[in-house]
Amino acid sequence: xxxxxxxxxxxxxxxxxxxxxxxxxxxxxxxxxxxxxxxxxxxxxxxxxxxxxxxxxxxxxxxxxxxxxxxxxxxxxxxxxxxxxxxxxxxxxxxxxxxxxxxxxxxxxxxxxxxxxxxxxxxxxxxxxxxxxxxxxxxxxxxxxxxxxxxxxxxxxxxxxxxxxxxx
Numbered sequence: 001x002x003x004x005x006x007x008x009x010x011x012x013x014x015x016x017x018x019x020x021x022x023x024x025x026x027x028x029x030x031x032x033x034x035x036x037x038x039x040x041x042x043x044x045x046x047x048x049x050x051x052x053x054x055x056x057x058x059x060x061x062x063x064x065x066x067x068x069x070x071x072x073x074x075x076x077x078x079x080x081x082x083x084x085x086x087x088x089x090x091x092x093x094x095x096x097x098x099x100x101x102x103x104x105x106x107x108x109x110x111x112x113x114x115x116x117x118x119x120x121x122x123x124x125x126x127x128x129x130x131x132x133x134x135x136x137x138x139x140x141x142x143x144x145x146x147x148x149x150x151x152x153x154x155x156x157x158x159x160x161x162x163x164x165x166x167x168x
Contacts, residue, residue, distance in 0.1 A: 026158055029151055030090060030100070033107060036148070037087025044080025047073065055138055059120045062113040086110060090155065097159040097166070104156035111149035118142050 043049040050073045057066050057075055066075035086106035093100020118124065124139035125131045135143065 026155075027094070030093060030155060033148075033151060033155065034087050034091045037083045037090065037107075041080045041083030041087060044076045044083065050076035053079070055121065056114070056117055056142075059122065060113060060117045061120060062116055082106065082110065093155070093159055097162045100159040101156060101163065104152055104159055107152035108149065108156060111145045111152055114142055114145040115149055 044053075053076055054072075057063050066078060069075070070078050086103050089099050089103025090107060091103075093103055118139055121138050121142065123137050124135065126134040126136040129136075
């Protein structure tokens with residue numbers, strides 16, 4: 001009986017190590033980004049989100065031009081189309097690493113644009129708590145984009161490495 005239990009433990013450990021040695025993390029990260037871009041892109045089609053974007057676009061050193069170029073709702077639609085496009089390309093990256101690279105490049109650009117808003121967001125640091133690093137207002141929402149930028153760079157690196165291996 002103890003031999004059977006020992007073999008079962010080894011079999012279980014072998015399956016777990018196979019998951020850890022494989023690409024499970026890479027696939028989960030990719031799927032997470034697809035889901036994120038789908039939901040965030042969907043929001044951009046509605047007036048409530050277009051109104052909520054005002055402090056971000058107005059204070060974004062890389063995206064301020066969206067309002068003069070497209071208007072208030074048009075800027076939101078532009079961002080929605082971009083997010084769905086990058087999400088679709090990241091999704092296509094499950095099968096085509098070249099398309100995944102394009103999606104990861106777009107995602108990287110997206111999160112560079114949003115992270116650069118952080119220093120320019122009015123009232124982003126709570127004066128009553130001593131200012132920086134006491135986040136307040138919209139800054140905590142933007143801080144997640146630091147991680148999403150890292151995820152985008154991870155996908156870009158992984159897809160580029162896979163394309164280079166296929167060509168070698």
